[in-house]
Amino acid sequence: QVQLVESGGGVVQPGGSLRLSCAASGFTFSGCGMHWVRQAPGKGLEWVAFIRSDGSTKFYADSVKGRFTISRDNSRNTLYLQMNSLRAEDTAVYYCAKDPTPEPVWGQGTMVTFSS
Amino acid sequence: EIVMTQSPATLSVSPGERATLSCRASQSVRSNLVWYQQKPGQAPRLLIYGASTRATGIPARFSGSGSGTEFTLTISSLQSEDFAVYYCHHYNNWPPTWTFGQGTQVEIK
Numbered sequence: 007q008v009q010l011v012e013s014g015g016g017v018v019q020p021g022g023s024l025r026l027s028c029a030a031s032g033f034t035f036s037g038c039g040m041h042w043v044r045q046a047p048g049k050g051l052e053w054v055a056f057i058r059s060d061g062s063t064k065f066y067a068d069s070v071k072g073r074f075t076i077s078r079d080n081s082r083n084t085l086y087l088q089m090n091s092l093r094a095e096d097t098a099v100y101y102c103a104k105d106p107t108p109e110p111v112w113g114q115g116t117m118v119t120f121s122s
Numbered sequence: 123e124i125v126m127t128q129s130p131a132t133l134s135v136s137p138g139e140r141a142t143l144s145c146r147a148s149q150s151v152r153s154n155l156v157w158y159q160q161k162p163g164q165a166p167r168l169l170i171y172g173a174s175t176r177a178t179g180i181p182a183r184f185s186g187s188g189s190g191t192e193f194t195l196t197i198s199s200l201q202s203e204d205f206a207v208y209y210c211h212h213y214n215n216w217p218p219t220w221t222f223g224q225g226t227q228v229e230i231k
Contacts, residue, residue, distance in 0.1 A: 053220035
């Protein structure tokens with residue numbers, strides 16, 4: 007079955023960096039656009055970024071543009087999110103998700119938190 | 123930018139009663155509309171996609187309707203496991219950006 011498994015979350019300091027990964031299985035990863043979505047504690051869902059199936063096109067939310075980079079390795083069936091210049095407001099659970107074809111599929115998420 | 127607005131913010135319903143949740147788009151989104159259920163500590167669970175198609179394994183008491191700017195999620199007879207937060211989600215074809223409603227909390231009356 008279609009499965010997405012995120013990893014790489016953890017505790018960071020403001021200004022730090024972190025790379026999240028999302029391992030995909032059960033579908034043709036190289037044929038699907040992929041997204042990252044996040045959810046701050048007690049808050050709603052916020053779309054973060056998209057990457058086209060071949061990696062040629064990327065889109066970002068204004069809140070992360072210039073700090074986050076989405077990428078993928080189709081040979082490894084893996085999606086990435088490189089997060090730099092992290093801020094306290096980036097604290098959230100980060101989900102990867104498959105573009106609706108016809109329905110979206112989400113992973114279980116990985117948590118990014120900040121140390122004081 | 124399309125804005126998705128859900129109402130009400132909180133819905134108090136007794137078990138066995140019908141619940142009707144609304145989602146309004148600031149401009150037409152055709153049928154590019156998804157509904158999720160989310161419980162504390164869990165990822166969103168897909169209920170409805172394409173505005174009205176139930177996802178695999180979703181009970182028939184969940185139904186979605188609407189197109190354009192007005193959408194409705196109906197739970198025909200609330201069960202104890204249905205008390206949760208519900209989100210609507212618009213996916214744009216191109217550019218492929220996603221927009222979410224702010225959520226509706228369905229609580230026990």
